Amino acid sequence: MTAGRHAVVLGAGIAGLLAARVLSEEFARVTILERDRCEGVQARRGVPQGRHLHGLLDSGRAVFEELYPGCTAELVRRGATAAEVLVHTRWYVGGARLVPTSTGLTSVIASRPLLEAVLRRRTCQIPNVRMREGITVRGLLGDADAVTGVATVADGRAEDITADLVVDATGRGSRIEEWLTDIGAAVPDTERLDVDLGYSSRLYRHRPGQLGGHSSVIVSTGTNGRGGGAVHIEGDRWLVTLAGMLGDHPPADPAEFPRYAATLSAPDIHEIVTDSEPLDDPVPYRFRASLRRHFDRMTAVPGGLLVIGDAQCAFNPLYAQGMTVAALQAAALRTCLDGAPATLAARFYAASADPVAAAWRLAASSDLSHPGVIGPRSLRTRLTNVYVAQVQRAAHHDPVVSRTFMRVAHLVEPPAALTHPVTAGRIMLRGSGFAYTRATPS
Ligand SMILES: Cc1cc2nc3c(=O)[nH]c(=O)nc-3n(C[C@H](O)[C@H](O)[C@H](O)COP(=O)(O)OP(=O)(O)OC[C@H]3O[C@@H](n4cnc5c(N)ncnc54)[C@H](O)[C@@H]3O)c2cc1C
Incomplete structure (x- = not known):
């Protein structure tokens, strides 16, 4: 020292x-x-x-744990849920659910x-x-x-x-x-990428057995730029966040909140908000741009x-x-x-x-897959986005791809893991438009 x-x-x-x-x-x-x-x-x-x-993300949780040994257990003691990312939570990406499979990733679900x-x-x-x-x-x-x-x-x-x-x-x-x-x-x-994202969040009472016992559901923004999540946090509550890009923001009006939830590409969040007791009014947040100094x-x-x-x-x-x-x-x-x-x-x-x-x-590459986001789309970005769409389709069917996709998203593995020859072969096989059928949530 x-x-x-x-x-x-x-x-x-x-x-x-x-x-x-x-x-x-x-x-x-x-x-x-x-x-x-x-x-x-x-x-x-x-x-x-x-x-x-x-x-x-699990790579962040691992650093938390290294700096504060036992903090995951402390969070759980205080009401957080620790969940295997694709087993105990539901992830919808590109309009369908990722195959539930073991990822080796832990999601700690708690309020900020x-x-x-x-x-x-x-x-x-x-x-x-x-x-x-x-x-x-x-x-x-x-x-x-x-x-x-x-x-x-x-x-x-x-x-x-x-x-x-x-x-x-x-x-x-x-x-x-x-x-x-x-x-x-x-x-x-300063680098800036305008996304004009709106959030609206509301708390609901959680009841055992809802969402088939899963502790959270995430619906990534689909082609309409709308998405959301519902997570079971401490105090037996659902924290439900709805999100919309490019000015298409979710409402803070309690009556409109479920209507927006009904427009997401999976029904689960709408089911939660219509089947649970609200504990407060929706709270909005506007995020105009990502910034990098x-x-x-x-x-x-x-x-x-x-x-x-x-x-x-x-x-x-x-x-x-x-x-x-x-x-x-x-x-x-x-x-x-x-x-x-x-x-x-x-x-x-x-x-x-x-x-x-x-x-x-x-x-940035994911943001730029939305045609309305203004920013430089290099050939690399465009090719990456075509490939990512294939990865997502394959991840609806193939557990190896779904696991690798999640590990990359959690910053545990580099994006190159998705181009490893074995994984890439599976992505080509399962991710082509011909092989695609909508996955059924369990
Ligand atoms: C809507 C939204 C949702 C998000 N969701 C996620 C998510 O799901 N996962 C995730 O990892 N990240 C998420 N983030 C990002 C996350 O909140 C931040 O990246 C993370 O908390 C790190 O922020 P920070 O500590 O740098 O700043 P902050 O958390 O913003 O903290 C800054 C602190 O500085 C204090 N402060 C500010 N000015 C002064 C001053 N002049 N003097 C003294 N104190 C000052 C503030 O009071 C505050 O305590 C989200 C962000 C937003 C906006």
Whole structure:
């Protein structure tokens, strides 16, 4: 541990908590600065997405478990469900159900506030980590060469906090460009993909035996750009999220909610919402664009500053990648703490570039399969999308393809796993239009 060194983490969302956990191994003191007051298992103002379905991919869960041993069991003790991804949950992709088969993947089904509460409790128990709530970061201290702390305000009082390392984990609304400009530093290029996605989510009472005993159902956005999910979360509740792309947003009107659910490409979610007692009114959320700030491409970043989580790359939520990429970034950060502090940022962006890029490519390529999404469609993207459609058709019938498809989506295996000769042969055989028949849900 570096004697006397102080790291400050901005934001106590998933990325901030994971970063603080990792930095506690190297820094003498880690302070988390959070604008909200975080109490118990509650949705809060700074994380409005917390009211909506948050799927945790298995590669993210594995990092959570590495950093917080036993956290999966703790989540289950607190009411979450741990499910084999294709056995205990139903996945509809491309209009039909993926073959139920063992994938070796565990899905932890919980509300976002519960996931966060468990990580927060464990992080705040670390002796050299301190969390300050109700404090807002207003800017950076330092200059283009080195960040030396942050300017904050709490209860109307301004306070400068010095640090050897500042980590921006303030989420997709981060004001990092403005803060960098204020200290005379360069700003990164930003890549943006407009999807104009709308979510609407509602809680229902869960009864044993519903959905044939399965713990969740996911209906991916079909050709009409509509999709959704219903997951059995803590407190014996269904969290139902409906989603629609390109301005075709699901309604927040309780009477309209089931009608939109009826238009999805599988009936399961509609059955749940018409067969269960609603516990609240639908809550809407609008997500205009995926954003990627390319710190990895900058030739000069100020020393003493890292940007992590959604503040660096905010993914289309449909693919459930955000928390997992934050976890993979934290794991990458852990591998590069040894070495000169002045080059930590360069080491971190290099070490985390691959997982961020891989997730971004998967999501962007899927978004671009919708003709209305505007963006560059290279020949590679178009060929990939033709192939992915074949993969999906094959995955409706072939357990090997369905298993590999899910493992790629969970960022456990690289997309190349779908072009391995044995799998590719099965995809060609089962995924051609001629072999296609609609799978029947069990
Ligand atoms: C509708 C929706 C659904 C999603 N679904 C999924 C999903 O299924 N699976 C998944 O993995 N990901 C999902 N995500 C993404 C996921 O929420 C994030 O990727 C993940 O939580 C990491 O975010 P973060 O910690 O970087 O930022 P956030 O979770 O946004 O946290 C940022 C924190 O910073 C604090 N803060 C902000 N500004 C300041 C300031 N100036 N001073 C002090 N504190 C500040 C905020 O209060 C907040 O606590 C979804 C996102 C959305 C929008």
